[in-house]
Amino acid sequence: xxxxxxxxxxxxxxxxxxxxxxxxxxxxxxxxxxxxxxxxxxxxxxxxxxxxxxxxxxxxxxxxxxxxxxxxxxxxxxxxxxxxxxxxxxxxxxxxxxxxxxxxxxxxxxxxxxxxxxxxxxxxxxxxxxxxxxxxxxxxxxxxxxxxxxxxxxxxxxxxxxxxxxxxxxxxxxxxxxxxxxxxxxxxxxxxxxxxxxxxxxxxxxxxxxxxxxxxxxxxxxxxxxxxxxxxxxxxxxxxxxxxxxxxxxxxxxxxxxxxxxxxxxxxxxxxxxxxxxxxxxxxxxxxxxxxxxxxxxxxxxxxxxxxxxxxxxxxxxxxxxxxxxxxxxxxxxxxxxxxxxxxxxxxxxxxxxxxxxxxxxxxxxxxxxxxxxxxxxxxxxxxxxxxxxxxxxxxxxxxxxxxxxxxxxxxxxxxxxxxxxxxxxxxxxxxxxxxxxxxxxxxxxxxxxxxxxxxxxxxxxxxxxxxxxxxxxxxxxxxxxxxxx
Numbered sequence: 411x412x413x414x415x416x417x418x419x420x421x422x423x424x425x426x427x428x429x430x431x432x433x434x435x436x437x438x439x440x441x442x443x444x445x446x447x448x449x450x451x452x453x454x455x456x457x458x459x460x461x462x463x464x465x466x467x468x469x470x471x472x473x474x475x476x477x478x479x480x481x482x483x484x485x486x487x488x489x490x491x492x493x494x495x496x497x498x499x500x501x502x503x504x505x506x507x508x509x510x511x512x513x514x515x516x517x518x519x520x521x522x523x524x525x526x527x528x529x530x531x532x533x534x535x536x537x538x539x540x541x542x543x544x545x546x547x548x549x550x551x552x553x554x555x556x557x558x559x560x561x562x563x564x565x566x567x568x569x570x571x572x573x574x575x576x577x578x579x580x581x582x583x584x585x586x587x588x589x590x591x592x593x594x595x596x597x598x599x600x601x602x603x604x605x606x607x608x609x610x611x612x613x614x615x616x617x618x619x620x621x622x623x624x625x626x627x628x629x630x631x632x633x634x635x636x637x638x639x640x641x642x643x644x645x646x647x648x649x650x651x652x653x654x655x656x657x658x659x660x661x662x663x664x665x666x667x668x669x670x671x672x673x674x675x676x677x678x679x680x681x682x683x684x685x686x687x688x689x690x691x692x693x694x695x696x697x698x699x700x701x702x703x704x705x706x707x708x709x710x711x712x713x714x715x716x717x718x719x720x721x722x723x724x725x726x727x728x729x730x731x732x733x734x735x736x737x738x739x740x741x742x743x744x745x746x747x748x749x750x751x752x753x754x755x756x757x758x759x760x761x762x763x764x765x766x767x768x769x770x771x772x773x774x775x776x777x778x779x780x781x782x783x784x785x786x787x788x789x790x791x792x793x794x795x796x797x798x799x800x801x802x803x804x805x806x807x808x809x810x811x812x813x814x815x816x817x818x819x820x821x822x823x824x825x826x827x828x829x830x831x832x833x834x835x836x837x838x839x840x841x842x843x844x845x846x847x848x849x850x851x852x853x854x855x856x857x858x859x860x861x862x863x864x865x866x867x868x869x870x871x872x873x874x875x876x877x878x879x880x881x882x883x884x885x886x887x888x889x890x891x892x893x894x895x896x
Contacts, residue, residue, distance in 0.1 A: 421446045423872075424676050424684040426664050426699065428452025429459025430858060431850040432690030433647040434488060434865035439688075440654040441491075442869065448656040451678050453663035453691075457648050460821055461858070463641025467725040467812040469765045471755060471773075472639035474721070474818065475858065477501070480634040482859035482887060484866065485643070489636060492646040497638065500631030502760040507739040508535060509747070509803045510576055514739055520620070523599050524577035525565055527617040532577060540572030544613065552610045558827045559606075561599055562591035568612040580740040584751055585889045586856060587717035587822045588779040597829040597855075597886050637761040640858070667699045673845055686845045686872050690865065692716070693823060693852040700840070707839035707848075710832050714852050716820035718785050719777030722796045723755075723814040728770045730808035733757070738772070739803065748784065749774040749799045769811075774800065779824055789815040823852040834883050847871050855887035863887055 423446055425436045436450045456462070462474040478485040480500070489498055507514040520531035529536075529544040536544075547568050555564065561582060562574045579590045586593060595603045605615030636642050648658055659678075666677035673685040689696050693714035700708040738753040755771040756763045762771055774796040776784050787795070793813045800806045833853050840848050847868035854864050867878030 422684045423448050423686040423688065424674070424682055425450040425688045425690055426667075426676065427459075427690035427695075427850065428454075428457040428644075428648075428658065428660065429690065429850065429861070430461055430644050430647070431459075431861040431865045432688070433457065433644050433651065434862045435688045435690055435849060435869050436651045436656050436658075437488070437492070437647050437654075438866050438869040439686075440651060440656055442873065444654075448651065449682065449684075450651065450656065450658045451662045451664055451676070451682075452658070452660045455661050457658070457660065458641060458644035460818060461641045461644050462816070463639045463645065464723075464814070464816075466723050466771060466814050467766070467769055469725065469762060469769055469771060470638045471723055471762065471771060472641050473723065473814065473816040475640055476753065476755070476759075477633040477635050478640055478643075478858040479889065480631050481628060482857075482863070484860075484862035485858040486634055488647065488862050489634075489643055492643075492650040494636055494642065494646050497636050497642070499635050499637055499759065499761060501633055501635065501737060501758045502763075503735075503737045503757055504631075504633070505736040507734065507736055508577070508580060509739045509741045510535060510745055511537075514734055514803060517740070518577065521577070522602050522605075522616050522619050523561075524573065524579075524581045525569070525602060525612065525616055526573070527613050527620055532573065535576055536572050540570055540576070543570030544573065546570075547611045547613045550611070553606075555603070555607050558594050558596040558603075558830065560591055560827050561593050561595040561602075562589070564595060564606065565612065566591075575744040576742050579744070580742045580750065583743065583778060584740055584775075586779075586824060587719045587750075587777055588824050592779070592824070592826050594825045594827045594829045597825040597833075598888070600886055600888055635759050635761075643858070664699060667703060669703045669843060684845075687847075688865070688868050688872070689846070689848045690850050690868075692820065692850065694820070696848060696850075696852070703843060704839050704846075707836045710836045710839075711852070713832070715779070715824045715826075717777065717779040717822045717824060718782075718817070718819045719775055719821055720785055720792055720818065721773055721775050721816045722793055723771065723773045723816070724793070724796070724810040725812040726770045726772075726806075726808050726810050728756075728768050731770045731806060733770070733772075733804055733806065741799075741803075743778065747799050747802075748795045749776055750778065751775050752796075752800060752803070772800075777818075785817060785819070789813075822856060825856075830883070830886065837879060837883065841871070841876075845872065854882040855889050857887065857889035860887035860889060 464473040609615035697712035849864040849868035
């Protein structure tokens, strides 16, 4: 391989990975250090990772993540910085349901990721026995929580399994495609973890969270979308990177990363020399790249497990469809159905309805941690399974005019108990190598704001400011479910 002249030592930064984290890192490098030469290398032919703009029946839709948490500033601020401010849109409706015990039931209010402050908040979703079990929480002795605990295990011990199986699982599992009984409370629901440590009963802790929220009332929507889909965000960030002089190469897999006396060598067909490198790829890919220079960090990253999922997007003639009100519904696994959620996309996002008023677009999702058989089904089977569950849940029996199936193999990293400690160990080992940082969904949260925050912290760390990394390590970014669909 020939070595490309990249002016090593004169401010060349290489970002590996073209998902939203890598793009945000490249943008941050160019904004905070003007004059830096930035090269982003993406293995696939498409930028954006799990943010994927597409279309169905002539209407623009998201084929991946569809909304971003607006109560965290990072993602919305980035959208505004790259010229999408006038296209930001909140959901037209955020009233979701839960399909459980044979019926669509209104999504309860007054809970924290499905954990109630009192039993009445879950009336209608839980059985009378399940509601009575919640009341026992105040009589139980405090539970030792230690350094971390699984959300499902802790909540089941305090409030009973029915709370977990009927509400926590579909909400939390919808974010991570994971198992609530394995997911870390400290990493996935940090505010609940802190409340559980500070209060004798869990419901008391939830009420304290709610009281704090009431005192610090925030205005504005919880979630935000983008006209044309949040898949527009990585494309706009890429345009902004290029406009500032950054270079983006797609179809350029990185095969090796080596430390030299002068900096770093990145093998990507040619050998690209750099003084700074941001690794913004999934944990398994990062492990392969760091195996030589940071073997301890690589071993930690290689142990991160992932869940796969598939999204079925279906378009119907609006006159053929009579759906219940709301933005969609979640599905508890305990009820034995195939789909885990459905979003009534044309109801949820006004721009979809406006693009073709005669069309109604909805989508369903399947796939949770440990499930492999369902993802092996062909597209027609997945569509038929979705239609079967939609028929049972809503009565929808029309034939769609178009369908699309999008598979996300190893799409969502899992955050088991002890995840925060693993992230701290990875960063400690990576931090021992000058000019190297990591970011992405495998570290501090799987949502878009978390990925952007992770990218910004990584870039700032390379500049000698570890404030962002320290803050994220202590306080991960909680990701919420966008009400009836990922």
